[in-house]
Amino acid sequence: MSKSENNQPSIMEALQEAKGFLQTNGREEGVAELLLMFHLGCNKTELLMNLREPMDAVLYSAFKKDIEEHAKTGIPLQHLTGEEEFLGRRYYVNRDVLIPRPETEELVLGVEELIHKHLPGQDLTIADIGTGSGIIATSLKLAFPQANVIATDISERALLVAKSNSRTLGADLTLKHGSYLEPLGHLDTRVNVLVSNPPYIDEADKEHMADTVKNFDPSLALFADENGLAAYKAIISGLPEVLALPAIVAFEIGWQQGAQVRDLLLSKFPKAEVEVRQDINGKDRMVFAWICE
Template sequence: MNLTIQEVLNRAFLFLQQHHREPKVAEILLLHHLQYSKVQLLMELRSPIPQAVYQAFQADLKHHVETGIPVQHLTGVEQFYGRTFAVNEHVLIPRPETEELVQYVLGEVKQRSQPLSVLDVGTGSGVIAITLKLEMPSLTIEAGDISADALAVARLNAKALKADITFRESNFLEEWLNQGKQFDLIVSNPPYISWSQQDHLIDTVKDFDPDLALFADQDGLAAYQQIISNAPKLLAKQGCLAFEIGDQQGEHVKALVKNTFPKSDVVIIKDLNGKDRIVFAKKCV
């Protein structure tokens, strides 16, 4: 069988649709196995596909359909803010909503002239900390995660992308509480899904993303409570907090911030889909 790349793609699209999977997975996997750029793929659509590539591609495609394993776990990478990050089963796969958090934070910190220090809590693959540092090199950034395996991925990404960040293994803010350090901004995309919602998640998420990065007690608010309650010990004067949130959590997280920082200026920002996605607090101290 001497199929062209276009024919293989067409068959894969149909196969994925028939099994209620995202058709775009076909192109991502094929680019990975061919080691092509998108432009190369378009130029070679009429070319025959090498047999070894076809067999490896088919095996991954079937594995994805049968198990729900994320395509990012098969390729080992995901794109975030125009850069390629390594990912695996130990970290949350970066989402577009988190790019919106980073974009909003950058807009805020660029309004302040002096060099700023940032703490990224629950860094996972390091996408927030690394992107902030690369987009704004004057920032001094530290980042932590409770998972040593996640930190290994974050360090790998920071080294590959040449981002100077200090990483620490820490349960939320614990490692910094007794160091006397202060930060101008604490940012976090913490676990925020309630355990009661576990069965409602698609298999590509609930069966493969680490529970540590997904779920939190107290209806998904426990991580925010932990971070916010300890933030007064770490935030510098005029310090800020920035969180990614679940789309039903805006007012709850805002109330947690206001209870700890009554004079703060707190806003809830919607994502591109019109859902509450970011809570940002200024002038907390």
């Protein structure tokens, strides 16, 4: 393999070396390409065009260090880069918040669809419960600029991340600290759209999770009691006190929780139209409710 004049590896050599190292250590080799693009500040096309170029020594050292840390500890790529994409926008993330996932994009798009169907042109007050990095609240504020969007979280550190993201992306959110619906009780207004991606994993399932998740995502945002249903029960029980009917309620769920969350909603609102939707992988992932009375 060719070397540059200062004996630094080419970009291609650095990439192949990293892929092999990750594979040997049981990690996904695709992380190498993504991490290399981050360090080079380039996209996929630019990377391919410059594979034979020598890699800067400082960048190579930093890239190699991150590859070795990921291989050793499982630290997610997003914690090394400090960012993740969600619905075409870049968000800052750290260990205080969940890393945005594609399934949550489907949740947001489903909420937008229901707003256009049921509440077109209306003054909206939207609440995102357990906002984390602020991806849901920020996305909905940018989709509906005239809406009053409230984002709550029990973690003050998570709210700092949400505040940073909303400001960077130009979304004017109302951020409130507290558990589930508690912050909404202190407001003068009720909400007609409520969405949440709450903790829904049973503690008993922790041992079966990948180390990249269980050792790095915040436990507060992952795990819930009562077979993972505690958050839904807490939120749904308080809905009559915070909703302005008619209203839309939307949850992300664990793939085995669709029937239970649907039944929880119907027990509180027997006449609601409740739908369990599957994600792109064919698993139950979202529950949407249209509540008129």
